[in-house]
Amino acid sequence: MRIAHIVGTRPNFMKAAAVMRAFSSANGLSQILIHTGQHYDRSLSDDFFHDLELPQPDVNLGIGSGSHAEQTGRTMIALEPLLDRVEPDWVFTVGSANSALAAALAATKLGIPVAHVEAGLRSHDRSMPEEINRVLVDQISDALFTTEPSANENLRDEGIETGRIHFVGNVMIDSLDRYRARAAELDVDDVLGVEPGSFALVTLHRPRNVDDPSRLAGLLGALGQLATCHPVVFPMHPRTAQNIKRFGLESELAMLSVTGPVRYLEFLTLMERAGVLISDSGSIQEETTVLGVPCITVRPSTERPITVSEGTNQLFNGNPEELVGVALTAMEAERRPCRPELWDGRAAERIARVTLEQLRFQPGPASVDRWERRLTSESLLGR
Numbered sequence: 001m002r003i004a005h006i007v008g009t010r011p012n013f014m015k016a017a018a019v020m021r022a023f024s025s026a027n028g029l030s031q032i033l034i035h036t037g038q039h040y041d042r043s044l045s046d047d048f049f050h051d052l053e054l055p056q057p058d059v060n061l062g063i064g065s066g067s068h069a070e071q072t073g074r075t076m077i078a079l080e081p082l083l084d085r086v087e088p089d090w091v092f093t094v095g096s097a098n099s100a101l102a103a104a105l106a107a108t109k110l111g112i113p114v115a116h117v118e119a120g121l122r123s124h125d126r127s128m129p130e131e132i133n134r135v136l137v138d139q140i141s142d143a144l145f146t147t148e149p150s151a152n153e154n155l156r157d158e159g160i161e162t163g164r165i166h167f168v169g170n171v172m173i174d175s176l177d178r179y180r181a182r183a184a185e186l187d188v189d190d191v192l193g194v195e196p197g198s199f200a201l202v203t204l205h206r207p208r209n210v211d212d213p214s215r216l217a218g219l220l221g222a223l224g225q226l227a228t229c230h231p232v233v234f235p236m237h238p239r240t241a242q243n244i245k246r247f248g249l250e251s252e253l254a255m256l257s258v259t260g261p262v263r264y265l266e267f268l269t270l271m272e273r274a275g276v277l278i279s280d281s282g283s284i285q286e287e288t289t290v291l292g293v294p295c296i297t298v299r300p301s302t303e304r305p306i307t308v309s310e311g312t313n314q315l316f317n318g319n320p321e322e323l324v325g326v327a328l329t330a331m332e333a334e335r336r337p338c339r340p341e342l343w344d345g346r347a348a349e350r351i352a353r354v355t356l357e358q359l360r361f362q363p364g365p366a367s368v369d370r371w372e373r374r375l376t377s378e379s380l381l382g383r
Helices: 010-023 047-050 068-086 096-111 130-138 149-157 172-183 187-190 211-227 237-244 264-273 283-291 320-332 348-361 364-381
Strands: 001-006 028-037 089-094 114-119 142-146 165-167 200-202 232-235 258-259 276-279 294-298 311-313
Touching: 001 068, 001 096, 001 311, 010 047, 010 114, 010 172, 010 348, 028 068, 047 114, 047 264, 068 089, 068 096, 068 258, 114 130, 114 348, 130 200, 142 149, 142 348, 149 165, 165 258, 165 348, 172 264, 172 283, 172 348, 187 264, 200 211, 211 237, 211 283, 211 320, 232 264, 258 264, 264 276, 264 283, 264 348, 276 283, 283 294, 283 311
Parallel strands: 001 028, 001 089, 089 114, 114 142, 142 165, 200 232, 200 276, 232 258, 276 294, 294 311
Antiparallel strands: none
16 A cells, blocks of 8 residues: 655644554555645745654745646646656645645546545635635545534535544644653744843745735734733745735834744744734644644634634634734633544544544545546446
8 A cells, every 4th residue: 555645734744644654553554754845934834844753844845935727737847747757645634735636636637545644624704715725625535534512523524424524633732742751952032132021933934924015014013012911923924924925014023023934843842932913824823822822813714623612722803903902911820721522642543443434445536537447448448
């Protein structure tokens, strides 16, 4: 049995690392790791492989940046001959980035079964490109591994057969649990000169927040105001840094402790020691829930509702100037670590068990179609 894992963005690395580790002891199974190169900055890519004990990718497609259509199209074009040559029994794809959609489409067109890790998450906001990707990947996947009960409900509501849905828990928490102790040994907050619990940690990168100059200026202004009360540490995404320069907003950073993108272990250290986390990310909502760190998600909706109903996450869709009061209130709140059902650090083990025990000898529709097409082709060729 051969599994091809296809990753492209930073959160994918943490999740794929846990899944690959769970499969590593299986007899008669080989794995290959394909990096699409969607995140190509060293701080967003190579260092993460080292920190997560991931092998260097067998292939790096080097796709880089571009429009959604360009990234998806170039990735599919590069993946098709590679997958046709490697002939994996399963393609595993993670999350909702363009690389996930491209991997699922390329594999399905070749008749290779697709397993989607982190399936069924829905923000119900079709203006988010990730939402479109999630819906499409789930529709063409043969095995859908879900993180929370709402994801199972979403898939059933969309007509996905129950037999394709496997509730396994959250592989992001597998990596969090594995590396939390190592991260605690780092002195990142000491280097930045901030005391644990006293600072706000910020990440912003989504188009809604950083592509509109007035919206970005408002958020930066609010963060600057918050910095008069508490230090604000801002590891800046390359997209955000580029837009700040393009819009001439560099002066808005004067009060903030700005760094470049940081490595996974460093960010985990900062996240656990922060007084509040302000972000528009997805996976951060899950990590802060387990850590008990107050999280303000600067978005009108979330595809991870359990982080709001059970965890520490709250949505913020107000005017940027209102963010300061929300953040100050959150910093005063009592920490409430929470582990939703099956967020126990063993989700990847369940994925491996389901794959090896239930799916290995039960090919999905795509696999059956692949062999039928191959038999038909050989028949037409007179073989």
